[in-house]
Amino acid sequence: MFIEPRVGVKHNQKRGWIEVICGAMFSGKTEELIRRLNRAKIARQQIEIFKPALDTRYHLEDIVSHNTTAIRSTPVNFAHDMLLLGSSCDVVGIDEAQFFDEGLIEVCDILANRGIRVIAAGLDMDYLGKPFGPMPALMAVAEYVTKVHAVCVCCGDIASYSFRVAVSDERILLGETDLYQARCRNCFLEGMKQEAEK
Numbered sequence: 747m748f749i750e751p752r753v754g755v756k757h758n759q760k761r762g763w764i765e766v767i768c769g770a771m772f773s774g775k776t777e778e779l780i781r782r783l784n785r786a787k788i789a790r791q792q793i794e795i796f797k798p799a800l801d802t803r804y805h806l807e808d809i810v811s812h813n814t815t816a817i818r819s820t821p822v823n824f825a826h827d828m829l830l831l832g833s834s835c836d837v838v839g840i841d842e843a844q845f846f847d848e849g850l851i852e853v854c855d856i857l858a859n860r861g862i863r864v865i866a867a868g869l870d871m872d873y874l875g876k877p878f879g880p881m882p883a884l885m886a887v888a889e890y891v892t893k894v895h896a897v898c899v900c901c902g903d904i905a906s907y908s909f910r911v912a913v914s915d916e917r918i919l920l921g922e923t924d925l926y927q928a929r930c931r932n933c934f935l936e937g938m939k940q941e942a943e944k
């Protein structure tokens with residue numbers, strides 16, 4: 747369980763940092779993001795929450811977990827849009843970070859340098875098991891990285907992969923259990939092998 751760090755305040759300076767929550771689909775990234783943001787709200791912190799405008803899966807504005815917990819957010823088209831909107835708060839939350847452009851790393855850095863706590867959740871790997879968008883670089887610059895795991899739907903082991911059951915080569919394909927399965931390494935490889943043999 748991630749515990750918010752208590753940072754020393756030197757010369758009354760506000761300290762910012764970056765937290766990344768990553769993992770496969772269904773691993774609890776959004777639930778964990780919402781948990782941290784709700785705790786920040788209880789601590790009377792001013793929060794701003796963003797998601798990429800292209801993620802219209804459940805709701806145009808809300809961030810919604812697979813378990814239906816939800817929190818209001820502002821959809822934005824580009825990472826740099828967050829700089830203006832998130833300028834006067836204590837905490838910035840970002841969901842589906844993998845869909846943002848590479849500018850996300852600079853944006854998170856700028857916000858953290860301004861003294862803001864930045865919490866970004868996103869897929870670390872795409873359906874091929876390849877690092878997804880700005881996530882690897884964001885993980886490199888983050889102070890805290892939490893990798894969460896789903897349950898493999900084939901064998902019950904821990905799952906780090908999002909196996910696509912639909913036939914599509916598009917990297918971005920919004921979907922749920924209709925299109926994706928959480929799988930462990932062995933079951934993911936098995937599925938990829940079967941796909942290749944078709």
Ligand SMILES: Nc1ncnc2c1ncn2[C@@H]1O[C@H](COP(=O)(O)OP(=O)(O)O)[C@@H](O)[C@H]1O
Binds near residue numbers: 776897
């Ligand atoms: N294979 C699975 N493994 C774990 N949780 C699953 C699985 N399939 C569905 N769930 C549900 O998904 C919830 C996590 O949803 P969410 O936080 O939206 O995950 P993520 O943002 O990582 O996709 C779990 O609490 C559980 O109710």
Ligand SMILES: Cc1cn([C@H]2C[C@H](O)[C@@H](COP(=O)(O)O)O2)c(=O)[nH]c1=O
Binds near residue numbers: 770873908
């Ligand atoms: C693996 C993978 C996923 N997606 C899409 C599918 C969902 O709409 C989101 C991930 O949502 P979650 O909150 O992590 O469950 O991303 C995609 O477009 N491409 C992929 O390779």
Ligand SMILES: [Zn+2]
Binds near residue numbers: 900901903933934
């Ligand atoms: Zn498995």
